[in-house]
Amino acid sequence: MKVFIAGLGLIGASYASGLSKHYQVYGYDQDERTCNVALEKGYVKAIGLNHLSMCDVVILAFYPTVNIEFLKSHKDLFKSGQILTDVAGTKSFMMKEIEKIIGDDIDYCSHHPMAGKEKKGIDFSDDQIFKHANFIIVPSIKTKSKSQAFLKEMGDLLGFKKQSVIDMEKHDKLIGFTSQLPHAMAVALVNADDFEETQAFTGDSYRDLTRIAMINEDLWTELFFENKCYLLEEMDKFERAFDLIKDAIKREDKAALKALFIASTEKRGRFR
Amino acid sequence: MKVFIAGLGLIGASYASGLSKHYQVYGYDQDERTCNVALEKGYVKAIGLNHLSMCDVVILAFYPTVNIEFLKSHKDLFKSGQILTDVAGTKSFMMKEIEKIIGDDIDYCSHHPMAGKEKKGIDFSDDQIFKHANFIIVPSIKTKSKSQAFLKEMGDLLGFKKQSVIDMEKHDKLIGFTSQLPHAMAVALVNADDFEETQAFTGDSYRDLTRIAMINEDLWTELFFENKCYLLEEMDKFERAFDLIKDAIKREDKAALKALFIASTEKRGRFR
Numbered sequence: 001m002k003v004f005i006a007g008l009g010l011i012g013a014s015y016a017s018g019l020s021k022h023y024q025v026y027g028y029d030q031d032e033r034t035c036n037v038a039l040e041k042g043y044v045k046a047i048g049l050n051h052l053s054m055c056d057v058v059i060l061a062f063y064p065t066v067n068i069e070f071l072k073s074h075k076d077l078f079k080s081g082q083i084l085t086d087v088a089g090t091k092s093f094m095m096k097e098i099e100k101i102i103g104d105d106i107d108y109c110s111h112h113p114m115a116g117k118e119k120k121g122i123d124f125s126d127d128q129i130f131k132h133a134n135f136i137i138v139p140s141i142k143t144k145s146k147s148q149a150f151l152k153e154m155g156d157l158l159g160f161k162k163q164s165v166i167d168m169e170k171h172d173k174l175i176g177f178t179s180q181l182p183h184a185m186a187v188a189l190v191n192a193d194d195f196e197e198t199q200a201f202t203g204d205s206y207r208d209l210t211r212i213a214m215i216n217e218d219l220w221t222e223l224f225f226e227n228k229c230y231l232l233e234e235m236d237k238f239e240r241a242f243d244l245i246k247d248a249i250k251r252e253d254k255a256a257l258k259a260l261f262i263a264s265t266e267k268r269g270r271f272r
Numbered sequence: 273m274k275v276f277i278a279g280l281g282l283i284g285a286s287y288a289s290g291l292s293k294h295y296q297v298y299g300y301d302q303d304e305r306t307c308n309v310a311l312e313k314g315y316v317k318a319i320g321l322n323h324l325s326m327c328d329v330v331i332l333a334f335y336p337t338v339n340i341e342f343l344k345s346h347k348d349l350f351k352s353g354q355i356l357t358d359v360a361g362t363k364s365f366m367m368k369e370i371e372k373i374i375g376d377d378i379d380y381c382s383h384h385p386m387a388g389k390e391k392k393g394i395d396f397s398d399d400q401i402f403k404h405a406n407f408i409i410v411p412s413i414k415t416k417s418k419s420q421a422f423l424k425e426m427g428d429l430l431g432f433k434k435q436s437v438i439d440m441e442k443h444d445k446l447i448g449f450t451s452q453l454p455h456a457m458a459v460a461l462v463n464a465d466d467f468e469e470t471q472a473f474t475g476d477s478y479r480d481l482t483r484i485a486m487i488n489e490d491l492w493t494e495l496f497f498e499n500k501c502y503l504l505e506e507m508d509k510f511e512r513a514f515d516l517i518k519d520a521i522k523r524e525d526k527a528a529l530k531a532l533f534i535a536s537t538e539k540r541g542r543f544r
Contacts, residue, residue, distance in 0.1 A: 114473070114474070114475040115475060133475065133476075134472055134475065136472070136473065162472055166469070170469075173467075174467055174469055174470070175473065177464075177465065177467060177473075178470060178474045178475070179474075182481045184514065185461065186481070186536070187513075187517060187532060188513035188517055189454065189513070190535075190536040190539050190540050191513045191516070191539070192449075192509045192510045193449065194509070195445075195446055197436070197438070197442075198446070198450060198543075199543060200406055200408070200436040201386070201406060201436070201447065201451075202386070202450045202451075203387060203450070205451060205454045205455065205458075205484045206451065206454050207543075208480040208483065208484075209454045209457070209458070209480065209484075210540050211477075211480065211540070212477045212480075213537065213539070214536070214537045214540045214541055215533045216533075217529075217530045217534050218530070220533055221526055221529045221530050221533065224529060225526070228521055228524070231521065232518065232521060234464075237464045238461055238464045239511070241459075241460035241461070241463045242456065242457065242507070242511070244463070245507075246456075246504065246507055249497065249504060252497055252500070254493055257489075258489045258490070258493050260459060260463060261459060261487045261488075261492060262489050263463055264462040264486070265487055265489065267465065267485070268482050269486055271470075271471060271479075271482070
Protein backbone atom coordinates (compact mmCIF):
# COMPACT_ATOMS: atom_id res chain seq x y z
CA MET A 1 0.00 0.00 0.00
CA LYS A 2 1.36 3.40 -1.02
CA VAL A 3 0.20 6.39 1.02
CA PHE A 4 0.73 10.07 0.22
CA ILE A 5 0.57 12.60 3.07
CA ALA A 6 0.06 16.21 2.03
CA GLY A 7 1.10 18.44 4.93
CA LEU A 8 3.76 17.28 7.41
CA GLY A 9 2.93 19.40 10.46
CA LEU A 10 2.35 17.90 13.90
CA ILE A 11 -0.44 15.53 12.82
CA GLY A 12 0.72 14.81 9.25
CA ALA A 13 4.25 13.99 10.45
CA SER A 14 2.95 11.87 13.35
CA TYR A 15 0.86 9.95 10.78
CA ALA A 16 3.94 9.57 8.58
CA SER A 17 5.91 8.27 11.56
CA GLY A 18 3.26 5.68 12.48
CA LEU A 19 2.24 4.65 8.97
CA SER A 20 5.79 4.26 7.63
CA LYS A 21 6.03 1.16 9.84
CA HIS A 22 3.29 -0.50 7.74
CA TYR A 23 3.00 1.24 4.36
CA GLN A 24 5.19 2.95 1.80
CA VAL A 25 4.75 6.57 2.73
CA TYR A 26 5.38 9.55 0.43
CA GLY A 27 4.79 13.15 1.34
CA TYR A 28 4.85 16.83 0.64
CA ASP A 29 4.96 20.07 2.61
CA GLN A 30 5.29 23.71 1.52
CA ASP A 31 8.09 24.13 4.05
CA GLU A 32 11.44 22.87 2.76
CA ARG A 33 12.97 22.29 6.18
CA THR A 34 9.94 20.19 7.17
CA CYS A 35 10.44 18.06 4.05
CA ASN A 36 14.09 17.49 4.93
CA VAL A 37 13.27 16.54 8.53
CA ALA A 38 10.65 14.02 7.29
CA LEU A 39 13.28 12.42 5.05
CA GLU A 40 15.94 12.41 7.78
CA LYS A 41 13.60 10.83 10.30
CA GLY A 42 12.72 8.15 7.76
CA TYR A 43 9.03 9.04 7.90
CA VAL A 44 8.79 9.13 4.07
CA LYS A 45 10.45 7.23 1.25
CA ALA A 46 10.46 10.35 -0.89
CA ILE A 47 9.19 13.91 -0.97
CA GLY A 48 7.42 15.56 -3.89
CA LEU A 49 4.04 16.11 -5.52
CA ASN A 50 5.09 13.87 -8.41
CA HIS A 51 4.56 10.84 -6.16
CA LEU A 52 0.90 11.65 -5.49
CA SER A 53 -0.45 10.09 -8.71
CA MET A 54 1.03 6.67 -8.03
CA CYS A 55 -0.25 6.34 -4.44
CA ASP A 56 -3.31 4.29 -3.43
CA VAL A 57 -4.27 6.72 -0.69
CA VAL A 58 -3.92 10.49 -0.28
CA ILE A 59 -4.21 11.98 3.22
CA LEU A 60 -4.74 15.74 3.38
CA ALA A 61 -3.18 16.97 6.62
CA PHE A 62 -3.28 20.75 6.14
CA TYR A 63 -5.73 23.16 7.76
CA PRO A 64 -9.23 22.85 6.22
CA THR A 65 -8.95 25.87 3.89
CA VAL A 66 -5.50 24.76 2.77
CA ASN A 67 -6.82 21.27 2.05
CA ILE A 68 -9.39 22.86 -0.25
CA GLU A 69 -6.79 25.06 -1.97
CA PHE A 70 -4.44 22.10 -2.38
CA LEU A 71 -7.14 20.01 -4.04
CA LYS A 72 -8.12 22.86 -6.37
CA SER A 73 -4.51 23.47 -7.40
CA HIS A 74 -3.51 19.83 -7.85
CA LYS A 75 -6.75 18.26 -9.07
CA ASP A 76 -5.00 16.88 -12.12
CA LEU A 77 -2.58 14.79 -10.04
CA PHE A 78 -5.39 12.64 -8.62
CA LYS A 79 -6.14 9.36 -10.34
CA SER A 80 -9.35 7.41 -10.74
CA GLY A 81 -9.88 4.86 -7.94
CA GLN A 82 -7.67 6.62 -5.39
CA ILE A 83 -8.74 6.83 -1.77
CA LEU A 84 -8.83 10.38 -0.41
CA THR A 85 -9.14 11.34 3.25
CA ASP A 86 -8.24 14.25 5.53
CA VAL A 87 -7.49 14.79 9.23
CA ALA A 88 -9.20 18.18 9.70
CA GLY A 89 -10.87 19.12 12.97
CA THR A 90 -14.07 20.58 11.47
CA LYS A 91 -15.94 18.92 8.66
CA SER A 92 -19.16 20.38 7.17
CA PHE A 93 -17.60 23.47 5.56
CA MET A 94 -14.56 21.68 4.16
CA MET A 95 -16.19 18.42 3.11
CA LYS A 96 -18.87 20.16 1.06
CA GLU A 97 -16.14 22.07 -0.80
CA ILE A 98 -14.05 18.95 -1.35
CA GLU A 99 -17.08 17.04 -2.64
CA LYS A 100 -17.56 19.75 -5.28
CA ILE A 101 -13.93 19.65 -6.44
CA ILE A 102 -13.23 15.93 -6.77
CA GLY A 103 -14.57 13.64 -9.47
CA ASP A 104 -16.98 10.77 -8.77
CA ASP A 105 -14.15 8.30 -9.35
CA ILE A 106 -12.36 9.41 -6.16
CA ASP A 107 -13.32 7.45 -3.03
CA TYR A 108 -13.39 10.21 -0.39
CA CYS A 109 -14.07 9.54 3.27
CA SER A 110 -13.11 12.09 5.91
CA HIS A 111 -11.90 11.32 9.43
CA HIS A 112 -10.74 13.05 12.61
CA PRO A 113 -7.92 11.75 14.83
CA MET A 114 -8.79 13.26 18.22
CA ALA A 115 -5.24 13.86 19.35
CA GLY A 116 -2.82 16.75 19.45
CA LYS A 117 -0.25 18.69 21.37
CA GLU A 118 0.21 22.23 22.62
CA LYS A 119 3.06 22.55 20.11
CA LYS A 120 3.00 22.65 16.34
CA GLY A 121 5.24 21.34 13.57
CA ILE A 122 7.16 18.20 12.63
CA ASP A 123 9.69 18.70 15.47
CA PHE A 124 7.00 17.69 17.96
CA SER A 125 5.65 14.79 15.88
CA ASP A 126 5.05 11.62 17.85
CA ASP A 127 2.85 8.70 16.82
CA GLN A 128 2.29 7.82 20.49
CA ILE A 129 -0.27 10.66 20.74
CA PHE A 130 -2.77 8.39 18.94
CA LYS A 131 -2.62 5.64 21.54
CA HIS A 132 -5.91 5.50 23.45
CA ALA A 133 -7.30 8.49 21.50
CA ASN A 134 -10.66 8.58 19.72
CA PHE A 135 -10.86 8.12 15.93
CA ILE A 136 -13.90 9.47 14.13
CA ILE A 137 -14.81 8.41 10.58
CA VAL A 138 -17.01 10.88 8.69
CA PRO A 139 -18.41 9.50 5.40
CA SER A 140 -19.04 11.76 2.43
CA ILE A 141 -21.45 11.52 -0.52
CA LYS A 142 -18.32 10.44 -2.42
CA THR A 143 -17.49 7.58 -0.04
CA LYS A 144 -17.32 4.09 -1.53
CA SER A 145 -16.64 1.02 0.61
CA LYS A 146 -12.87 0.91 0.00
CA SER A 147 -12.00 4.18 1.75
CA GLN A 148 -13.99 3.44 4.88
CA ALA A 149 -12.38 -0.02 5.19
CA PHE A 150 -8.94 1.56 4.74
CA LEU A 151 -9.61 4.14 7.46
CA LYS A 152 -10.66 1.41 9.86
CA GLU A 153 -7.42 -0.46 9.20
CA MET A 154 -5.32 2.70 9.46
CA GLY A 155 -6.97 3.69 12.76
CA ASP A 156 -6.14 0.25 14.16
CA LEU A 157 -2.54 0.38 12.95
CA LEU A 158 -2.01 3.82 14.52
CA GLY A 159 -3.28 2.48 17.86
CA PHE A 160 -6.45 4.52 18.32
CA LYS A 161 -8.64 3.34 21.19
CA LYS A 162 -12.15 3.74 19.86
CA GLN A 163 -13.51 4.21 16.36
CA SER A 164 -16.86 5.84 15.60
CA VAL A 165 -18.70 6.64 12.38
CA ILE A 166 -20.80 9.80 12.28
CA ASP A 167 -22.16 12.35 9.79
CA MET A 168 -20.50 15.72 9.24
CA GLU A 169 -23.11 17.89 11.00
CA LYS A 170 -23.19 15.73 14.14
CA HIS A 171 -19.39 15.64 14.11
CA ASP A 172 -19.16 19.42 14.09
CA LYS A 173 -21.79 19.81 16.79
CA LEU A 174 -20.03 17.30 19.08
CA ILE A 175 -16.58 18.76 18.37
CA GLY A 176 -17.98 22.20 19.16
CA PHE A 177 -18.91 20.87 22.59
CA THR A 178 -16.13 18.42 23.51
CA SER A 179 -13.15 20.22 21.99
CA GLN A 180 -13.73 23.80 20.85
CA LEU A 181 -15.76 24.87 23.88
CA PRO A 182 -13.14 23.57 26.38
CA HIS A 183 -10.43 25.40 24.42
CA ALA A 184 -12.47 28.63 24.54
CA MET A 185 -12.99 28.15 28.29
CA ALA A 186 -9.28 27.60 28.95
CA VAL A 187 -8.29 30.62 26.86
CA ALA A 188 -10.86 32.81 28.64
CA LEU A 189 -9.73 31.64 32.08
CA VAL A 190 -6.06 32.41 31.41
CA ASN A 191 -6.94 35.75 29.79
CA ALA A 192 -9.10 36.65 32.83
CA ASP A 193 -6.13 36.19 35.17
CA ASP A 194 -5.09 39.58 36.52
CA PHE A 195 -3.18 38.31 39.58
CA GLU A 196 0.57 38.27 40.01
CA GLU A 197 0.45 35.43 42.51
CA THR A 198 -1.46 32.87 40.40
CA GLN A 199 1.33 30.33 40.17
CA ALA A 200 1.73 30.00 43.96
CA PHE A 201 -2.01 29.49 44.31
CA THR A 202 -2.74 26.81 41.77
CA GLY A 203 -3.53 23.19 42.32
CA ASP A 204 -3.71 20.50 39.65
CA SER A 205 -7.15 21.70 38.62
CA TYR A 206 -6.06 25.09 37.28
CA ARG A 207 -3.00 23.60 35.62
CA ASP A 208 -4.96 20.79 33.91
CA LEU A 209 -7.75 23.08 32.87
CA THR A 210 -5.51 25.75 31.31
CA ARG A 211 -3.00 23.48 29.55
CA ILE A 212 -4.98 23.84 26.32
CA ALA A 213 -4.89 27.64 26.57
CA MET A 214 -1.61 27.19 24.66
CA ILE A 215 -3.16 27.05 21.26
CA ASN A 216 -2.10 27.30 17.59
CA GLU A 217 -3.81 30.60 16.81
CA ASP A 218 -3.89 30.20 13.02
CA LEU A 219 -5.39 26.72 13.07
CA TRP A 220 -7.91 27.35 15.82
CA THR A 221 -9.07 30.70 14.50
CA GLU A 222 -9.88 28.90 11.27
CA LEU A 223 -11.58 25.97 13.05
CA PHE A 224 -13.66 28.30 15.26
CA PHE A 225 -14.92 30.32 12.29
CA GLU A 226 -15.71 27.23 10.21
CA ASN A 227 -17.76 25.84 13.07
CA LYS A 228 -19.23 29.19 14.07
CA CYS A 229 -22.91 28.21 14.25
CA TYR A 230 -22.43 25.02 16.27
CA LEU A 231 -19.75 26.48 18.51
CA LEU A 232 -21.83 29.54 19.45
CA GLU A 233 -24.73 27.23 20.35
CA GLU A 234 -22.48 25.16 22.62
CA MET A 235 -20.96 28.29 24.21
CA ASP A 236 -24.46 29.53 25.03
CA LYS A 237 -25.39 26.13 26.45
CA PHE A 238 -22.33 26.24 28.71
CA GLU A 239 -23.11 29.78 29.86
CA ARG A 240 -26.62 28.76 30.82
CA ALA A 241 -25.21 25.90 32.95
CA PHE A 242 -22.63 28.28 34.45
CA ASP A 243 -25.36 30.81 35.28
CA LEU A 244 -27.30 28.13 37.18
CA ILE A 245 -24.31 27.85 39.53
CA LYS A 246 -24.00 31.63 39.79
CA ASP A 247 -27.69 32.02 40.56
CA ALA A 248 -27.59 29.33 43.26
CA ILE A 249 -24.67 31.15 44.90
CA LYS A 250 -26.36 34.55 44.64
CA ARG A 251 -29.58 33.22 46.14
CA GLU A 252 -27.59 31.15 48.68
CA ASP A 253 -29.71 28.18 47.62
CA LYS A 254 -27.82 25.25 49.18
CA ALA A 255 -30.13 22.57 47.83
CA ALA A 256 -29.84 23.89 44.27
CA LEU A 257 -26.03 24.15 44.36
CA LYS A 258 -25.64 20.69 45.90
CA ALA A 259 -27.94 19.24 43.24
CA LEU A 260 -25.73 20.73 40.50
CA PHE A 261 -22.61 19.22 42.11
CA ILE A 262 -24.28 15.83 42.57
CA ALA A 263 -25.40 15.84 38.93
CA SER A 264 -21.90 16.62 37.60
CA THR A 265 -20.23 14.09 39.92
CA GLU A 266 -22.60 11.36 38.83
CA LYS A 267 -22.29 12.21 35.12
CA ARG A 268 -18.49 12.55 35.14
CA GLY A 269 -18.14 9.38 37.21
CA ARG A 270 -19.72 7.29 34.44
CA PHE A 271 -17.04 8.58 32.10
CA ARG A 272 -13.68 6.94 31.60
CA MET B 273 6.44 17.29 69.22
CA LYS B 274 2.87 16.11 69.90
CA VAL B 275 0.28 16.94 67.23
CA PHE B 276 -3.49 16.54 67.50
CA ILE B 277 -5.50 16.27 64.27
CA ALA B 278 -9.23 16.93 64.64
CA GLY B 279 -10.99 15.46 61.59
CA LEU B 280 -9.55 12.45 59.78
CA GLY B 281 -11.11 12.78 56.33
CA LEU B 282 -9.07 12.80 53.14
CA ILE B 283 -6.83 15.73 54.12
CA GLY B 284 -6.71 15.14 57.90
CA ALA B 285 -5.80 11.48 57.43
CA SER B 286 -3.22 12.30 54.75
CA TYR B 287 -1.67 14.76 57.23
CA ALA B 288 -1.73 12.05 59.93
CA SER B 289 -0.03 9.64 57.54
CA GLY B 290 2.74 12.11 56.65
CA LEU B 291 3.21 13.66 60.08
CA SER B 292 3.29 10.38 62.00
CA LYS B 293 6.70 9.78 60.38
CA HIS B 294 8.09 12.82 62.28
CA TYR B 295 5.84 13.64 65.25
CA GLN B 296 3.68 11.87 67.80
CA VAL B 297 0.26 12.17 66.24
CA TYR B 298 -3.07 11.92 68.08
CA GLY B 299 -6.46 12.37 66.52
CA TYR B 300 -10.21 12.42 66.60
CA ASP B 301 -13.08 12.01 64.18
CA GLN B 302 -16.85 11.87 64.69
CA ASP B 303 -16.96 8.70 62.60
CA GLU B 304 -16.01 5.60 64.60
CA ARG B 305 -14.93 3.54 61.59
CA THR B 306 -12.62 6.39 60.49
CA CYS B 307 -11.02 6.37 63.96
CA ASN B 308 -10.42 2.62 63.78
CA VAL B 309 -8.87 2.88 60.30
CA ALA B 310 -6.52 5.66 61.50
CA LEU B 311 -5.36 3.40 64.34
CA GLU B 312 -5.00 0.34 62.12
CA LYS B 313 -2.97 2.27 59.54
CA GLY B 314 -0.69 3.52 62.32
CA TYR B 315 -1.47 7.16 61.47
CA VAL B 316 -2.16 7.98 65.15
CA LYS B 317 -0.76 6.79 68.47
CA ALA B 318 -4.19 7.11 70.05
CA ILE B 319 -7.70 8.40 69.33
CA GLY B 320 -9.73 10.62 71.64
CA LEU B 321 -10.46 14.21 72.61
CA ASN B 322 -8.74 13.61 75.97
CA HIS B 323 -5.37 13.78 74.17
CA LEU B 324 -5.95 17.29 72.81
CA SER B 325 -4.89 19.10 75.99
CA MET B 326 -1.47 17.54 76.14
CA CYS B 327 -0.53 18.24 72.50
CA ASP B 328 1.73 21.10 71.36
CA VAL B 329 -0.18 21.62 68.14
CA VAL B 330 -3.84 21.22 67.18
CA ILE B 331 -4.75 20.96 63.49
CA LEU B 332 -8.41 21.47 62.63
CA ALA B 333 -9.16 19.42 59.52
CA PHE B 334 -12.96 19.60 59.36
CA TYR B 335 -15.00 21.76 57.00
CA PRO B 336 -14.84 25.47 58.00
CA THR B 337 -18.19 25.57 59.83
CA VAL B 338 -17.38 22.34 61.65
CA ASN B 339 -14.01 23.75 62.71
CA ILE B 340 -15.89 26.66 64.30
CA GLU B 341 -18.40 24.36 66.01
CA PHE B 342 -15.62 22.10 67.25
CA LEU B 343 -13.75 25.03 68.80
CA LYS B 344 -16.89 26.36 70.45
CA SER B 345 -17.79 22.95 71.91
CA HIS B 346 -14.30 22.03 73.11
CA LYS B 347 -12.84 25.42 74.03
CA ASP B 348 -12.02 24.15 77.51
CA LEU B 349 -9.70 21.44 76.20
CA PHE B 350 -7.28 23.99 74.74
CA LYS B 351 -4.26 24.99 76.84
CA SER B 352 -2.33 28.22 77.03
CA GLY B 353 0.64 28.30 74.62
CA GLN B 354 -0.75 25.73 72.19
CA ILE B 355 -0.34 26.22 68.49
CA LEU B 356 -3.63 26.10 66.57
CA THR B 357 -3.99 25.83 62.79
CA ASP B 358 -6.51 24.57 60.23
CA VAL B 359 -6.46 23.26 56.66
CA ALA B 360 -9.68 24.87 55.38
CA GLY B 361 -10.04 26.02 51.78
CA THR B 362 -11.63 29.42 52.50
CA LYS B 363 -10.38 31.72 55.22
CA SER B 364 -11.97 35.12 55.92
CA PHE B 365 -15.31 33.85 57.23
CA MET B 366 -13.86 31.07 59.37
CA MET B 367 -10.76 32.83 60.67
CA LYS B 368 -12.75 35.80 61.98
CA GLU B 369 -15.00 33.40 63.90
CA ILE B 370 -12.06 31.42 65.26
CA GLU B 371 -10.29 34.61 66.36
CA LYS B 372 -13.38 35.49 68.41
CA ILE B 373 -13.58 32.12 70.14
CA ILE B 374 -9.99 31.46 71.17
CA GLY B 375 -8.12 33.20 73.96
CA ASP B 376 -5.11 35.47 73.37
CA ASP B 377 -2.86 32.76 74.78
CA ILE B 378 -3.49 30.48 71.77
CA ASP B 379 -1.04 30.93 68.89
CA TYR B 380 -3.32 30.59 65.87
CA CYS B 381 -2.05 30.69 62.29
CA SER B 382 -4.16 29.33 59.45
CA HIS B 383 -2.88 27.59 56.33
CA HIS B 384 -4.11 25.94 53.14
CA PRO B 385 -2.57 22.80 51.62
CA MET B 386 -3.50 23.11 47.93
CA ALA B 387 -4.00 19.43 47.29
CA GLY B 388 -6.91 17.05 47.11
CA LYS B 389 -8.59 14.22 45.31
CA GLU B 390 -11.91 13.57 43.58
CA LYS B 391 -12.68 11.16 46.44
CA LYS B 392 -13.37 11.79 50.09
CA GLY B 393 -12.59 10.01 53.35
CA ILE B 394 -9.71 8.26 55.07
CA ASP B 395 -9.82 5.32 52.63
CA PHE B 396 -8.36 7.57 49.93
CA SER B 397 -5.78 9.23 52.23
CA ASP B 398 -2.31 9.50 50.71
CA ASP B 399 0.47 11.83 51.85
CA GLN B 400 1.93 11.79 48.34
CA ILE B 401 -0.75 14.28 47.24
CA PHE B 402 1.28 17.04 48.96
CA LYS B 403 4.42 16.47 46.91
CA HIS B 404 4.92 19.42 44.54
CA ALA B 405 1.71 21.10 45.74
CA ASN B 406 1.43 24.71 46.92
CA PHE B 407 1.29 25.50 50.66
CA ILE B 408 -0.25 28.80 51.73
CA ILE B 409 0.26 30.26 55.22
CA VAL B 410 -2.42 32.74 56.32
CA PRO B 411 -1.54 34.63 59.53
CA SER B 412 -4.24 35.73 61.96
CA ILE B 413 -4.39 38.59 64.49
CA LYS B 414 -3.74 35.78 67.02
CA THR B 415 -0.54 34.60 65.30
CA LYS B 416 2.66 34.64 67.35
CA SER B 417 5.99 33.62 65.86
CA LYS B 418 5.91 29.99 67.06
CA SER B 419 2.92 28.87 64.97
CA GLN B 420 4.22 30.34 61.73
CA ALA B 421 7.63 28.70 62.24
CA PHE B 422 5.92 25.38 62.97
CA LEU B 423 3.83 25.60 59.79
CA LYS B 424 6.93 26.27 57.72
CA GLU B 425 8.57 23.16 59.18
CA MET B 426 5.44 21.05 58.73
CA GLY B 427 5.05 22.16 55.10
CA ASP B 428 8.62 21.12 54.41
CA LEU B 429 8.20 17.74 56.13
CA LEU B 430 5.07 16.98 54.13
CA GLY B 431 6.95 17.70 50.91
CA PHE B 432 5.10 20.77 49.61
CA LYS B 433 6.79 22.47 46.67
CA LYS B 434 6.28 26.15 47.34
CA GLN B 435 5.28 28.05 50.48
CA SER B 436 3.66 31.48 50.41
CA VAL B 437 2.40 33.80 53.14
CA ILE B 438 -0.67 35.91 52.38
CA ASP B 439 -3.53 37.66 54.19
CA MET B 440 -7.00 36.10 54.44
CA GLU B 441 -8.78 38.41 51.98
CA LYS B 442 -6.16 38.01 49.25
CA HIS B 443 -6.17 34.25 49.88
CA ASP B 444 -9.91 34.03 49.33
CA LYS B 445 -9.79 36.21 46.22
CA LEU B 446 -7.02 34.10 44.69
CA ILE B 447 -8.67 30.81 45.66
CA GLY B 448 -11.89 32.10 44.13
CA PHE B 449 -10.02 32.47 40.86
CA THR B 450 -7.55 29.56 40.78
CA SER B 451 -9.65 26.87 42.44
CA GLN B 452 -13.34 27.63 42.88
CA LEU B 453 -13.87 29.17 39.44
CA PRO B 454 -12.27 26.18 37.60
CA HIS B 455 -14.47 23.82 39.65
CA ALA B 456 -17.57 25.84 38.71
CA MET B 457 -16.50 25.76 35.04
CA ALA B 458 -15.97 22.00 35.06
CA VAL B 459 -19.31 21.35 36.77
CA ALA B 460 -21.12 23.63 34.29
CA LEU B 461 -19.46 21.96 31.30
CA VAL B 462 -20.43 18.46 32.41
CA ASN B 463 -23.94 19.61 33.31
CA ALA B 464 -24.31 21.26 29.87
CA ASP B 465 -23.58 17.96 28.13
CA ASP B 466 -26.76 16.74 26.43
CA PHE B 467 -25.11 14.35 23.96
CA GLU B 468 -25.11 10.58 24.15
CA GLU B 469 -21.91 10.28 22.13
CA THR B 470 -19.66 12.49 24.29
CA GLN B 471 -17.26 9.77 25.36
CA ALA B 472 -16.36 8.77 21.78
CA PHE B 473 -15.70 12.41 20.94
CA THR B 474 -13.42 13.52 23.73
CA GLY B 475 -9.73 14.19 23.64
CA ASP B 476 -7.48 14.77 26.63
CA SER B 477 -8.71 18.35 26.91
CA TYR B 478 -12.30 17.50 27.86
CA ARG B 479 -11.18 14.71 30.19
CA ASP B 480 -8.61 16.90 31.99
CA LEU B 481 -10.95 19.84 32.22
CA THR B 482 -13.88 17.88 33.65
CA ARG B 483 -12.00 15.65 36.12
CA ILE B 484 -12.80 18.13 38.90
CA ALA B 485 -16.52 18.02 38.06
CA MET B 486 -16.47 15.07 40.49
CA ILE B 487 -16.82 17.14 43.59
CA ASN B 488 -17.64 16.67 47.29
CA GLU B 489 -20.98 18.49 47.26
CA ASP B 490 -21.16 19.17 51.01
CA LEU B 491 -17.69 20.63 51.30
CA TRP B 492 -17.79 22.69 48.11
CA THR B 493 -21.28 24.05 48.68
CA GLU B 494 -19.99 25.36 51.99
CA LEU B 495 -16.78 26.74 50.46
CA PHE B 496 -18.65 28.45 47.61
CA PHE B 497 -21.08 30.17 49.98
CA GLU B 498 -18.34 31.27 52.38
CA ASN B 499 -16.46 32.84 49.49
CA LYS B 500 -19.57 34.14 47.75
CA CYS B 501 -18.46 37.76 47.16
CA TYR B 502 -15.01 36.96 45.78
CA LEU B 503 -16.17 33.96 43.78
CA LEU B 504 -18.98 35.87 42.05
CA GLU B 505 -16.48 38.59 41.10
CA GLU B 506 -14.15 36.01 39.55
CA MET B 507 -17.03 34.27 37.76
CA ASP B 508 -18.03 37.60 36.22
CA LYS B 509 -14.42 38.28 35.22
CA PHE B 510 -14.26 34.90 33.47
CA GLU B 511 -17.55 35.50 31.67
CA ARG B 512 -16.29 38.82 30.34
CA ALA B 513 -13.19 37.09 28.94
CA PHE B 514 -15.39 34.29 27.50
CA ASP B 515 -17.66 36.87 25.86
CA LEU B 516 -14.68 38.49 24.13
CA ILE B 517 -14.13 35.16 22.36
CA LYS B 518 -17.83 34.83 21.54
CA ASP B 519 -17.97 38.35 20.15
CA ALA B 520 -14.91 37.81 17.97
CA ILE B 521 -16.53 34.67 16.54
CA LYS B 522 -19.88 36.41 15.99
CA ARG B 523 -18.24 39.35 14.23
CA GLU B 524 -15.88 36.94 12.38
CA ASP B 525 -13.04 39.19 13.55
CA LYS B 526 -9.97 37.05 12.81
CA ALA B 527 -7.45 39.54 14.18
CA ALA B 528 -9.32 39.82 17.50
CA LEU B 529 -9.67 36.05 17.96
CA LYS B 530 -6.03 35.41 17.06
CA ALA B 531 -4.94 38.10 19.53
CA LEU B 532 -6.90 36.36 22.33
CA PHE B 533 -5.26 33.01 21.47
CA ILE B 534 -1.80 34.57 21.29
CA ALA B 535 -2.33 36.25 24.68
CA SER B 536 -3.41 33.01 26.39
CA THR B 537 -0.61 30.98 24.80
CA GLU B 538 2.00 33.49 25.92
CA LYS B 539 0.57 33.76 29.45
CA ARG B 540 0.13 30.02 29.98
CA GLY B 541 3.56 29.33 28.50
CA ARG B 542 5.26 31.31 31.29
CA PHE B 543 3.54 29.04 33.79
CA ARG B 544 5.01 25.82 35.10
